[in-house]
Amino acid sequence: MYAQLVETGSKRLKTKEEMSPQEREFQEKVDAEIKIEAKNWMPEGYRKTLVRQISQHAHSEVVGMLPEGNWVTRAPTLKRKLQLMAKIQDEAGHGLYLYSAMETLGADRDEEIEKLHQGKAKYSSIFNYPTLNWADMGAVGWLVDGAAIVNQVVLQRTSYGPYSRAMVRICKEESFHQRQGYQILLDLMREGTDEQKAMVQDAINRLWWPSLMMFGPHDDESPNSQQSLAWKIKRKGNDELRQMFIDQTVPQLEFLGCTAPDPDLKWNEETGHYDFGEINWQEFYDVLKGNGPCNRERINTRKKAIDEGRWVREAAVAYAKKQKQRTQAA
Amino acid sequence: MTQAEALQEYLLRLADSDMILGQRLCELCGKAPALEEELALMNVALDLVGQARNWYEYAAELIDDGGDADKLAFRRDAHNYRNLLLTEQPNEDYAVTMGRQFFFDAWHYLTLKSLVDSSDERVAGIAAKALKEATYHLRRSSEWIKRLGDGTEESHRRMQDAVDILWRFTGELITPDDTDHIMAEAGIGPEPDQLASNWREMVNEVLTQATLTPGADDAWMYMGGKHGEHTEHLGFILAEMQFLQRAYPDATTW
Numbered sequence: 001m002y003a004q005l006v007e008t009g010s011k012r013l014k015t016k017e018e019m020s021p022q023e024r025e026f027q028e029k030v031d032a033e034i035k036i037e038a039k040n041w042m043p044e045g046y047r048k049t050l051v052r053q054i055s056q057h058a059h060s061e062v063v064g065m066l067p068e069g070n071w072v073t074r075a076p077t078l079k080r081k082l083q084l085m086a087k088i089q090d091e092a093g094h095g096l097y098l099y100s101a102m103e104t105l106g107a108d109r110d111e112e113i114e115k116l117h118q119g120k121a122k123y124s125s126i127f128n129y130p131t132l133n134w135a136d137m138g139a140v141g142w143l144v145d146g147a148a149i150v151n152q153v154v155l156q157r158t159s160y161g162p163y164s165r166a167m168v169r170i171c172k173e174e175s176f177h178q179r180q181g182y183q184i185l186l187d188l189m190r191e192g193t194d195e196q197k198a199m200v201q202d203a204i205n206r207l208w209w210p211s212l213m214m215f216g217p218h219d220d221e222s223p224n225s226q227q228s229l230a231w232k233i234k235r236k237g238n239d240e241l242r243q244m245f246i247d248q249t250v251p252q253l254e255f256l257g258c259t260a261p262d263p264d265l266k267w268n269e270e271t272g273h274y275d276f277g278e279i280n281w282q283e284f285y286d287v288l289k290g291n292g293p294c295n296r297e298r299i300n301t302r303k304k305a306i307d308e309g310r311w312v313r314e315a316a317v318a319y320a321k322k323q324k325q326r327t328q329a330a
Numbered sequence: 331m332t333q334a335e336a337l338q339e340y341l342l343r344l345a346d347s348d349m350i351l352g353q354r355l356c357e358l359c360g361k362a363p364a365l366e367e368e369l370a371l372m373n374v375a376l377d378l379v380g381q382a383r384n385w386y387e388y389a390a391e392l393i394d395d396g397g398d399a400d401k402l403a404f405r406r407d408a409h410n411y412r413n414l415l416l417t418e419q420p421n422e423d424y425a426v427t428m429g430r431q432f433f434f435d436a437w438h439y440l441t442l443k444s445l446v447d448s449s450d451e452r453v454a455g456i457a458a459k460a461l462k463e464a465t466y467h468l469r470r471s472s473e474w475i476k477r478l479g480d481g482t483e484e485s486h487r488r489m490q491d492a493v494d495i496l497w498r499f500t501g502e503l504i505t506p507d508d509t510d511h512i513m514a515e516a517g518i519g520p521e522p523d524q525l526a527s528n529w530r531e532m533v534n535e536v537l538t539q540a541t542l543t544p545g546a547d548d549a550w551m552y553m554g555g556k557h558g559e560h561t562e563h564l565g566f567i568l569a570e571m572q573f574l575q576r577a578y579p580d581a582t583t584w
Contacts, residue, residue, distance in 0.1 A: 073571060074570055077404070077584045188583070304361070309363020311482065312363040315484075319476065319477040
């Protein structure tokens, strides 16, 4: 999930009686699975929640380029280098169309990016973890994109039309990334040296828990979930999505011949699901507050890019203006 | 030098220049001045590394010593690299990045345009696909030169500085040596004089439109990349790019 703990501004759902006629009509449309489009009336809370969620999602795509950028200059073969470059390029593209979807709600891309740089807007906690060996490029694709897909497949049915359509397109590419990531790990485990196999296990050990944290806190600790679910911005609860991810991922983990750093992880015959240990929530909230291993570096890199690029953007604007004047004068 | 030796040498030059410039662009990941530029830079880099792979594959077949494209890219040291010095120059600011790109793209486009008609069918085939990409690269970098040159006062100053810094590496693009002459005579590579005059014309036109001043015709030129004599930068580029293959030489798969 690329958006965690999105503030909705309401801790309690309004009853139908408490709603204004407009709100009631809106809610009935949502309940009937009719997509809300940019020009339709929507409650202010719905609009704000969507702006927060979509911008968080877009920021995550852009910040998410950095842990991969850390290895794109060191990719080991031409094939792997080209794959990683294509993946990073896709992510920049996802960022672009998510910001566009967000702008249909009247928000401004530059303003939202400024909030990110000031630490007022969030992005997925996962990207605050470092990528320390090459197998991380496989594990990020498999686990991080994998977790994102579980969430995004559901978001294809989100109530806001432009967001839903962006998700359809993004999901196709993400599935491809996930398969590619898994293939990196599989090749290393099947044909790699002992050192390469150790890289894979090390990457999984480091990224396993942070990937599970991507789904956000338990539902009963997630005060905004209820409103988001009622508005059908969210379609499933955090715990349900996390369980889906674990259930689909553990067999793949076993197929690799690797283990998860969780002694409590085991199949439960009765529930038909995997049981797993408790997430270190203190770490989750610490990272969200800015105290993860790479929070400062990630934001500084992004801020520096935008700050140092200011003169370039100004030049482009000035040139476009001159060109327009020349065309008009001609 | 036989024609066969010259062809191997020539293919490595094409491949290495693509590869090293692609690597420089990879360094900019997450650091571009706008999100649209992230996309465009990675797109150009992807094209260049993809083209490098095609040239390396052909070169590896001709060299025929059991090595492959990856071995050529990741296991040769700097003195065996044949890229143009221009491509290994650091990114610096966006004016230098785009100036380097434009000088290269003009050369690249003209070279590929000629290689499409190469007497070597394999070369012609690779060039035909690459030319489509290079045409877009050239259009894009030309536009940026004009935007930055004729944008604001600051961008003009920076862009002119970039032209002045990079100019000394442009001579190598259009100064032929034995390999270039053998390729031209065999009908495989471009005719050197024509390439040089077309490049000058193209560059002058864009720089003029961009209100920029090109370097002097008789300016001193720093050359040597095509023979494996590089600037100090290449060693560091390769140390980073080849790290995994060098650190784990026993690995046969990645």
